[in-house]
Structure formats: structure tokens, C-alpha cells
Amino acid sequence: MEEVPIIEMKGIVKIYPDGTKALKGVDFSVKKGEIHGLLGENGAGKTTLMKILSGMLPPTEGKIYVNGREVRFKSPADALANGIGMVHQHFTLVEVFDALHNIILGMEGHGLFSKIDVDKARAKLQKLMDELNFQVPLEVPVETLPVGVQQRIEILKVLYRNVDVLILDEPTAVLTPIEVKELFDVLRKLKEQGKTIIFISHKLREVMEITDRVTVLRKGEVIGTVNTNEATPQLLARMMVGRDVVLRIQKPPKEPGEPILRVENLWVKGDRGEDAVKGLSFEVRAGEIFGIAGVEGNGQTELIEAITGLRKIEKGRVILNGKDITGRPPKELYNLGVAHIPEDRTHMGLILDMTVAENSILGLHWNAKFTGALNSIKWNTVKAYAQELIEKFEIVAPGVDAPVKSLSGGNQQKLIVAREVSKNPELIVASQPTRGVDVASTEYIRNYLVKLRNENKAVLLVSADLDEVLQLSDRMAIMYEGQFVGIVKPEEVTEEQIGLMMGGIKDES
Amino acid sequence: MKADRSMISSFIKPIMESLIAVAIGVLIGAIVLKFSGYSPIKAYVALVKGAVGSAYGWSMTLSAATPIILTALTFAISARTGIFNIGAEGTVYFGAIAAIVFTNMFANPIWGLIGGIMAGILWALPAALLKVYRGVHEVISTIMLNWIAFFTALYLVLGPLANPNDPNKTLEVPASARLPLLMRGSELSLAFIIAIAAAIITYYILWHTVLGFELRASGYNERAARYGGINPKKAIIWSFLIGGIMSGIAGATEVMGRPPSYAISQGMANIYGYGFDGIGVSLVGRNHPIGIIFSGIFFGALKAGATYMQIDAGVPLEMVKVVQGIIVVAVAVPGLWDLVKKVVRR
Incomplete structure (x- = not known):
């Protein structure tokens, strides 16, 4: 019998108030423990779909199942409670806070005068970092850290909330090639730990490198889901843009002048x-x-x-x-x-x-x-x-x-x-x-x-x-x-x- | 065709919004009147009849509209340049004073207008230069300049310009320098035509000249304007200057073309408040010179009709002002909202 997918989205339709039809009935499913790429051009609906999955946007139509059970998210907190967290393209860090305070922000207790148990939080965080085998400096203001490290703090922030499914929205957009490599190492470790990762990108090479399966979206519709090891960049590019892309521009040789x-x-x-x-x-x-x-x-x-x-x-x-x-x-x-x-x-x-x-x-x-x-x-x-x-x-x-x-x-x-x-x-x-x-x-x-x-x-x-x-x-x-x-x-x-x-x-x- | 529809809607929508706001204002005003024990119907009938029910009513409406159309243009041209200039009030005082001084020196209406224009330019400059070279926010500087203008003008009115023959007012504009009346026995003078011409000229500048293009571009998006080879500082100074001229003329025409006093009254009551009224007029007119002509006339009608509301419906003047205020607020809300959104976005 086939395993129940950890995430299943069925018939998701999203129409924005201005009438834009961002998603036109999308079916999307993710297996537990895989890195699943979500590929598409700008405006294909990748981010919209993931915002719905992470509880930031309500779908106009459609159903979401987590481990086979139907769920309804009213806010990102609902999604987090179901083990789904998203790392956004634009970081949401308080720049002058250190990593520790950024990570526990919003979880520090709810009474007006309740005390923040920093030591307990640090211990829990250290344990998490040890388990995952990746470290970030906890005591330094995040604004002084490189972008790649800030991104890892964002990831930790989500994992600290006991998330099983991690959504990354264009995580490599701001990174240097070396930082991308480091990010991929982190993602592989998380996968070893049994986490499920959804990786949004429009970069073919990265999707080919890191993912197990890829779902391609085009203009609000799913074009298909393929196993990465059976795909080629050419195939994915075709699925993404709907035709063979002219990858070369006609450029005759020319001797430059003054x-x-x-x-x-x-x-x-x-x-x-x-x-x-x-x-x-x-x-x-x-x-x-x-x-x-x-x-x-x-x-x-x-x-x-x-x-x-x-x-x-x-x-x-x-x-x-x-x-x-x-x-x-x-x-x-x-x-x-x-x-x-x-x-x-x-x-x-x-x-x-x-x-x-x-x-x-x-x-x-x-x-x-x-x-x-x-x-x-x-x-x-x-x-x-x-x-x-x-x-x-x-x-x-x-x-x-x-x-x-x-x-x-x-x-x-x-x-x-x-x-x-x-x-x-x-x-x-x-x-x-x-x-x-x-x-x-x-x-x-x-x-x-x-x-x-x-x-x-x-x-x-x-x-x-x-x-x-x-x-x-x-x-x-x-x-x-x-x-x-x-x-x-x-x-x-x-x-x-x-x-x-x-x-x-x-x-x- | 899509283009036609969007063009028409961009033209109709602001007009509809202003009309709906007027209706809401009138309605709330009626409720307030009702709860205060007056008959709203009687009150409004008196207002409308008084304002536009006769030729004389119309003359009162249009003469009341004259200065506030001009001060509204001050606000509008700066708003179109992305500036919140509320300095019209102070400029009106100096426009009026300059007109009295110049006409007493030269006894010619042209000189009176030149005096008003010069006063407008001079009193617009400090706020403009502070904004451009020192980054002083124009709301702060123009509020302060308004107070400086008020007390300076008050000193001049009570002291050097006091009328030796009439303790209640300043020196009069001599008969040869007064603007001709458009209707015998009324307060309506050539000043109204000047205000309409000023609105049309402002419209022409804004939408049909290179300067207007640069003003509007700066107002919409300063970065893009700079990219487009426009100097936003220059645009800001121009918008202050043109705006100042309009308010200067408003002050000048008030003393040159508004019987019976042809002077500034002792407490400056006859030139006070036009600058602030102009902000409301401009917002109702959606900061558009042609819209301002109509909203100015509407506000003029409220002013002219108020007296009749008091006489015919027994509504005390204070109540009349309350109703006016409600209408102004209701009417100004959509325009003000747009402006607030724009300022917040910056």
C-alpha cells in the first residue's frame, strides 16, 4: 500500500481580490522525508501556493491534508501547529537582536510580565543545533552576520517551532555560490533528520542538484511532477516555459571601436x-x-x-x-x-x-x-x-x-x-x-x-x-x-x- | 474599448466620490439639526434658497467662492507636487496688505494685483527654501509662518495702516483702484473672473506645459522624476511660488473687490480663514483646478446660505457652522485619505 503523503493539496484555487486567478485548481503532494522542488517562472503561482500551505493566505477553493487528515489554516500559527513552517525570501529578523532572541521571538511567554527564560531557550536551541549538526552564533546581533548565516537563523527559527515540513522560498536568490553550497549541505542534513523540505526556485541547476522530486507550475497550473533523477534541465525548462527556450542569442562577432x-x-x-x-x-x-x-x-x-x-x-x-x-x-x-x-x-x-x-x-x-x-x-x-x-x-x-x-x-x-x-x-x-x-x-x-x-x-x-x-x-x-x-x-x-x-x-x- | 472605460472611470470616479461625500455630509448635518430641535428641511430650504434662489443669492455665493478658489489653488498645485502647503492663510494677509499699500501709492488696480502677487512670492519663499535647502517639513514651516504673518499683519492693521477716519478698519483701497462690480448693488466683482482665470491658468500649467509635467512627475515619484532629468528641488520651489501668487491675489482681490469695506477690518475678520477653507475646497475638488471652481462655488453657497438659515429657519449661526463643518469633513475625507496614503507610502 502506498504511503500517505505528509502534505496533500487538492484542487487549490486562488483568486485575488483584484480578480487575478493565481492558482487554477492545483493538486500537489509531498512525501515524508523528501526534498521537493517547486519550479516555475515568476508569476507561476509558486509562492501563492506555499503561502496557502503555510496559512498566510486562505485558498478560494480546495482542500489541504496533513498526514491524510484534512486541515484548515486560519493563520501561520495554525500551520506551525500542524508542523508546517515557511522561510520567506525576505528575511523577517530583528536586525539588532541576536540570533537567540530572534528565534524565541513570539514564543517568550504571553503574560505582560512573564519572564523570558533565556537559559532554557538557549539549552533547547543548542540541543536542536547539535542534533541537526549545524551551528549559528547565538549572541551576536544578526545585522553583523553574513546573509547566509542570517538565512540559517531563519531556518532555525522555524525548526525551533517543531516543524516537520520546511518551505523555503527562493532561498538562494541572495546567496553567493559558496553560500548556496553550504545551504545545500544544511538541507541534506535536515533531510537525514527526517525533515521534509519544499524548495521553491526558478533556477534549474539548483533544482536538479538538491531535490528528489520536482513539481512544475506554469500560469497557476501544475504541468507535472517528475523524479529529479529521471529529468533533464532541458525537460524541466520546457515544462516551465511551455516551449523550447532559445538559450542562445544570435550575436555575430564584431570588432569594437573607440x-x-x-x-x-x-x-x-x-x-x-x-x-x-x-x-x-x-x-x-x-x-x-x-x-x-x-x-x-x-x-x-x-x-x-x-x-x-x-x-x-x-x-x-x-x-x-x-x-x-x-x-x-x-x-x-x-x-x-x-x-x-x-x-x-x-x-x-x-x-x-x-x-x-x-x-x-x-x-x-x-x-x-x-x-x-x-x-x-x-x-x-x-x-x-x-x-x-x-x-x-x-x-x-x-x-x-x-x-x-x-x-x-x-x-x-x-x-x-x-x-x-x-x-x-x-x-x-x-x-x-x-x-x-x-x-x-x-x-x-x-x-x-x-x-x-x-x-x-x-x-x-x-x-x-x-x-x-x-x-x-x-x-x-x-x-x-x-x-x-x-x-x-x-x-x-x-x-x-x-x-x-x-x-x-x-x-x- | 478598455482604454475608454478606464479613462471615463478615472474621470467620473472622483466626481462621484465627492458628490457622495457631500450627500453624507448633508445627511449627518440633518441628523444633528434634528436632534438639536430644528427642522432640517426648513433649514436646508432656507440655505439653498438663500444661496442660489435669486440673482442676489448667486452673487453672494460667487463672491464668497472667489477667495477660497484662489487659496485652494495654492494647496492644489503643491499637493500635485507632493507638498502639503498650508501657508495660504498667512499669504492672504500679506496679499491684502500689499494691495492696500500699493493702491494707496499708485491708485491703480493693476498695481494692487502686482502688490498681491509680489507679497505671495515673497511669503512663499521662506517655506520653499527651508524645504529645499534645509529639509524643513513644509507643514511645520507654513504653520509657523502663518502665525508670524498673523501677528505682523495685525500690527500693521492696527498701527501703520490704521484708518484715521474709521477706527474699525485700515486705510481703504482708493475708488480708482477698486475692481469693477459685475452686478450693481452686490459684492460680486471682477475678482471672481480673476479667480476663474487663475484656475484655468493653473490647469494649463499643470497639464499642458513642461513645468507642469515636471511638477506632477515630482509629486508622484521624486526618484523617477530625478531619473527623468527633472530637478525636484526646482519643482518644489516653483510650486510654492505659483501657489503663493494665487493666495497673494486672493488677499488683494478681497480688499480691492469686496464691498462695502475695501479695507481690512480691525480684527482682520474679513480676510481670516480663507487659507484654511481653501484646503477643504481643494480636497473636495480633488486637487484639480477645474474641480476647485465647482467645489469653491459649493463652499461659497454654504457661506452665503448660512445667513438665511439663521434668519429664515431660526438656526443659530453656531449651528450653521457645525453643519458646514460636518459637510466639509465628510467631503474632505476621500481626498484627505488619498493624500495620507501617499504620504505614508513615501
């Missing part, structure tokens, strides 16, 4: 006053895509903002076509031929409450083409221009007068790309150009960047998506803690070498 952008010994501070960019020098030439890879938060954002006039430069120079543009405001840079696709499309690249037409001229609204007497804006010209962009770049929008927030993420991004490249710039700075964008738009945007390069434009690409940088770049730098670990040609390095460099280790061999 340097367009030159950065010399650039120093930039981050928001907390720390040195975020530490003496960088590089150049981007005409007809070249210069990529910058690296784990996010290693100074890429500050570097881009400094180059595009949005952040103060402490030291060093930025030179465009031989002209010193250090510290010049964005407007001046745009007039000199700089275009910028910013990493944060909803807070920087677009003004969501304004219309498609209004957004289509943001950053060139002073252009003589769009202005008439008394500095008035010629809206008819602007609307025609926006319509032109919509058609040329195949943007799906209800119309030029619709607010930009009514567009999907991919189409919002396409609008930014359309606007920026249509400025006919000399230098395009593209930061995370395809983040959170559907596959079709991603392909479109990537091919467009290559097209610009073929037209002899200089492209500076920053992306946390390593594959993107590898595919598009003619030369690439790996950024770590404000510096380049190395500048390489993508075809001359292995992914392992790059992975090490992303972790700050330069392979000298």
Missing part, C-alpha cells in the same frame, strides 16, 4: 555612507556590450547611479566621448547621448500613476520635438510618438492614455526600453533589463541590446542573472564588494570560475 565611456578610479558611497564602489576603472567601447556580473549589493547599483548622474561621485572621473561628465546632472547626460534603463522600473523608470504617453517622454519631455510656444507640451505629437513606440516594440497596452500601472511588468519594461533606445543614444546603461519580465519580452529585450551593439552603440549591462551577462557580453567584469575581481571574455571562462569570482575568489590558475 571607447565611448571611460571610468577612472571611481569612488562612490552607498546609502549608509559606506564605500560602495572602490576605485573602479574601465571603459566601454562603441559596438561592445560590457557586462557586469555579481551578486546583488556589491556596489553595482551605486556604480550605475554614479555614472548616470543620480549619485554623488566622491572621487574619480567619468568621461563620455572624451568629455568629462563627472557629477553632471541626468538631464545634461541625456542631452549628450546617454540612455539609462534603470534596475527599478516601478520606482525609478516609470511613474506608475501617469499615462503611457506621459511616461513615453519622461527624460526627453523638454525636447523641441514635443514642445511648442510658452514651453507647452504638444500632446498630440506625444501621443502619436507613444503610439509609434507601442507598435514598433510590440507593447501590449490598452492605449496611450491608460495609466502605466495598468500594463504588465514585461510591457512596462518594454516601454522603458523603447523610450530609452529611441533616444538614439551613444551609450546605453542597462541595469537588470529583464528582471521580472516574461520569457518572450526577455528574449526581445536581449536581442534588442545586441542589435544596438551591432549598430555600433556602447552598451553597459549590469545583471544579477549570470546567464544574461554570459550570453550578451563581449567583455564582462565580475563585481565583488565594490571592485572588479576580474574582467574576462565570457567564452574564455567556465561558469565555475565565474561562480568563484562572484564569491570574491580569483582563480589564478
Whole structure:
């Protein structure tokens, strides 16, 4: 007789109040003691499904069984009581507390004056860590610990609540390759201890490496569940996106021309006053895509903002076509031929409450083409221009007068790309150009960047998506803690070498 | 088509919300009246008849609407730039004083208006500069500036500008500098036309010029505006200045175009409170200049009709103010709510 699954979800439907159908009747089951991957693109419904399982969201329809018994969760506490806990993508730690206090937070007793028995908690926690054979420092404020350790504290926090089923939402998104390896070691140990793990990811390689079985979701539906050892990355990719992905971009060889952008010994501070960019020098030439890879938060954002006039430069120079543009405001840079696709499309690249037409001229609204007497804006010209962009770049929008927030993420991004490249710039700075964008738009945007390069434009690409940088770049730098670990040609390095460099280790061999 | 529907709904929805709020305000006002022992129907009939039941009523309504349309524009243009400017009140005082001084020097209405505009610019600058260069929150600075304006103006009214022939008011605007009346024997003057023109100009600036685009972009999203090559500091200063001009004109036209006094009364009662009323008018008008014309007229009608509520329905003036207050609160809630949400999100 087949074993009763520890988790069984049947016919789960979730319709959000705004009418979005996130899940359309999902059946999902997990065996005790396995690592079960939940794979899918952004917006496939992975997180929604797990939020329902962890009691954070009520399902619109459907039933949940734990060990064959039907349950109904009204809150995460209900799920925890049934042995189900979730570690979220964004950590929920009190930064100034140490690990111990973070872990016991919410379990310290309920009376107004009840005493916190720290010693008892520490003993229990130490026992748990010994059993699982993984340790974290308990007495240090968590903000001083590396992200990988903070994540382990999050995991411990859930395990401390006697959880059997551990849900991890995109746990590797913020980790370096080495930290990922350490996380996987922890997960294997937990599995040995008999814990069940649900691992949410959209990274094929990781799913292949760590999971026993994989369930693939696409657009709110289950495409299938397969045993990992019977699957290939190609198969999973096909299940995930519903067609064969073109993994390669057509990129003819090209001899780069004159340097367009030159950065010399650039120093930039981050928001907390720390040195975020530490003496960088590089150049981007005409007809070249210069990529910058690296784990996010290693100074890429500050570097881009400094180059595009949005952040103060402490030291060093930025030179465009031989002209010193250090510290010049964005407007001046745009007039000199700089275009910028910013990493944060909803807070920087677009003004969501304004219309498609209004957004289509943001950053060139002073252009003589769009202005008439008394500095008035010629809206008819602007609307025609926006319509032109919509058609040329195949943007799906209800119309030029619709607010930009009514567009999907991919189409919002396409609008930014359309606007920026249509400025006919000399230098395009593209930061995370395809983040959170559907596959079709991603392909479109990537091919467009290559097209610009073929037209002899200089492209500076920053992306946390390593594959993107590898595919598009003619030369690439790996950024770590404000510096380049190395500048390489993508075809001359292995992914392992790059992975090490992303972790700050330069392979000298 | 989807585009048409969403456009129409974005146009209709705020109007509907404001109308519903008015209805709620009127209803609660009626309940309060009822429990206080008055006939709500009689009271409202008196109010409506008084405000819009005759040509004279209309003239009173529109003249009462004039200053609050202008002060509402002050609030609206800053709100559109993401600024909560409540400094219209103090600016009105100085606008009025400047108009009295200038018209007594030059005896020409144009000079009176120029005086009001200059006072508006000058009194908007401190808050603007403090905001942009020192990060002082505009609510704090404008509240303090309002008090400075109040006592400074009071000193001027009671001292240097006191009317030697009439202890109850300041020097008058000379006859040659007064704004012509639109209707004989009424209080309605050219000032109303100036207010309407100001609203239309404000609308044009906001939605049809590069400056307006930059103001609105800064108001919606400062980071995105900066990214878009806009200097949000410049936008903030412009919105304070244009707003100041509107309130300065409000003060000037009050003394140049409002019979019978053509001066500031001893306790400043005839120029007091317009800045604060303007906030309510702007919120009801959803911070839109054209909406403000209508909500300004509505508030004007409440003011004009109140007197009749007292005379014809025997409702004491205090009660009238209570009812007015309830309507204002009910009406302002949706707009205020939007604004609070925006401020909290920042």
C-alpha cells in the first residue's frame, strides 16, 4: 500500500481580490522525508501556493491534508501547529537582536510580565543545533552576520517551532555560490533528520542538484511532477516555459571601436555612507556590450547611479566621448547621448500613476520635438510618438492614455526600453533589463541590446542573472564588494570560475 | 474599448466620490439639526434658497467662492507636487496688505494685483527654501509662518495702516483702484473672473506645459522624476511660488473687490480663514483646478446660505457652522485619505 503523503493539496484555487486567478485548481503532494522542488517562472503561482500551505493566505477553493487528515489554516500559527513552517525570501529578523532572541521571538511567554527564560531557550536551541549538526552564533546581533548565516537563523527559527515540513522560498536568490553550497549541505542534513523540505526556485541547476522530486507550475497550473533523477534541465525548462527556450542569442562577432565611456578610479558611497564602489576603472567601447556580473549589493547599483548622474561621485572621473561628465546632472547626460534603463522600473523608470504617453517622454519631455510656444507640451505629437513606440516594440497596452500601472511588468519594461533606445543614444546603461519580465519580452529585450551593439552603440549591462551577462557580453567584469575581481571574455571562462569570482575568489590558475 | 472605460472611470470616479461625500455630509448635518430641535428641511430650504434662489443669492455665493478658489489653488498645485502647503492663510494677509499699500501709492488696480502677487512670492519663499535647502517639513514651516504673518499683519492693521477716519478698519483701497462690480448693488466683482482665470491658468500649467509635467512627475515619484532629468528641488520651489501668487491675489482681490469695506477690518475678520477653507475646497475638488471652481462655488453657497438659515429657519449661526463643518469633513475625507496614503507610502 502506498504511503500517505505528509502534505496533500487538492484542487487549490486562488483568486485575488483584484480578480487575478493565481492558482487554477492545483493538486500537489509531498512525501515524508523528501526534498521537493517547486519550479516555475515568476508569476507561476509558486509562492501563492506555499503561502496557502503555510496559512498566510486562505485558498478560494480546495482542500489541504496533513498526514491524510484534512486541515484548515486560519493563520501561520495554525500551520506551525500542524508542523508546517515557511522561510520567506525576505528575511523577517530583528536586525539588532541576536540570533537567540530572534528565534524565541513570539514564543517568550504571553503574560505582560512573564519572564523570558533565556537559559532554557538557549539549552533547547543548542540541543536542536547539535542534533541537526549545524551551528549559528547565538549572541551576536544578526545585522553583523553574513546573509547566509542570517538565512540559517531563519531556518532555525522555524525548526525551533517543531516543524516537520520546511518551505523555503527562493532561498538562494541572495546567496553567493559558496553560500548556496553550504545551504545545500544544511538541507541534506535536515533531510537525514527526517525533515521534509519544499524548495521553491526558478533556477534549474539548483533544482536538479538538491531535490528528489520536482513539481512544475506554469500560469497557476501544475504541468507535472517528475523524479529529479529521471529529468533533464532541458525537460524541466520546457515544462516551465511551455516551449523550447532559445538559450542562445544570435550575436555575430564584431570588432569594437573607440571607447565611448571611460571610468577612472571611481569612488562612490552607498546609502549608509559606506564605500560602495572602490576605485573602479574601465571603459566601454562603441559596438561592445560590457557586462557586469555579481551578486546583488556589491556596489553595482551605486556604480550605475554614479555614472548616470543620480549619485554623488566622491572621487574619480567619468568621461563620455572624451568629455568629462563627472557629477553632471541626468538631464545634461541625456542631452549628450546617454540612455539609462534603470534596475527599478516601478520606482525609478516609470511613474506608475501617469499615462503611457506621459511616461513615453519622461527624460526627453523638454525636447523641441514635443514642445511648442510658452514651453507647452504638444500632446498630440506625444501621443502619436507613444503610439509609434507601442507598435514598433510590440507593447501590449490598452492605449496611450491608460495609466502605466495598468500594463504588465514585461510591457512596462518594454516601454522603458523603447523610450530609452529611441533616444538614439551613444551609450546605453542597462541595469537588470529583464528582471521580472516574461520569457518572450526577455528574449526581445536581449536581442534588442545586441542589435544596438551591432549598430555600433556602447552598451553597459549590469545583471544579477549570470546567464544574461554570459550570453550578451563581449567583455564582462565580475563585481565583488565594490571592485572588479576580474574582467574576462565570457567564452574564455567556465561558469565555475565565474561562480568563484562572484564569491570574491580569483582563480589564478 | 478598455482604454475608454478606464479613462471615463478615472474621470467620473472622483466626481462621484465627492458628490457622495457631500450627500453624507448633508445627511449627518440633518441628523444633528434634528436632534438639536430644528427642522432640517426648513433649514436646508432656507440655505439653498438663500444661496442660489435669486440673482442676489448667486452673487453672494460667487463672491464668497472667489477667495477660497484662489487659496485652494495654492494647496492644489503643491499637493500635485507632493507638498502639503498650508501657508495660504498667512499669504492672504500679506496679499491684502500689499494691495492696500500699493493702491494707496499708485491708485491703480493693476498695481494692487502686482502688490498681491509680489507679497505671495515673497511669503512663499521662506517655506520653499527651508524645504529645499534645509529639509524643513513644509507643514511645520507654513504653520509657523502663518502665525508670524498673523501677528505682523495685525500690527500693521492696527498701527501703520490704521484708518484715521474709521477706527474699525485700515486705510481703504482708493475708488480708482477698486475692481469693477459685475452686478450693481452686490459684492460680486471682477475678482471672481480673476479667480476663474487663475484656475484655468493653473490647469494649463499643470497639464499642458513642461513645468507642469515636471511638477506632477515630482509629486508622484521624486526618484523617477530625478531619473527623468527633472530637478525636484526646482519643482518644489516653483510650486510654492505659483501657489503663493494665487493666495497673494486672493488677499488683494478681497480688499480691492469686496464691498462695502475695501479695507481690512480691525480684527482682520474679513480676510481670516480663507487659507484654511481653501484646503477643504481643494480636497473636495480633488486637487484639480477645474474641480476647485465647482467645489469653491459649493463652499461659497454654504457661506452665503448660512445667513438665511439663521434668519429664515431660526438656526443659530453656531449651528450653521457645525453643519458646514460636518459637510466639509465628510467631503474632505476621500481626498484627505488619498493624500495620507501617499504620504505614508513615501
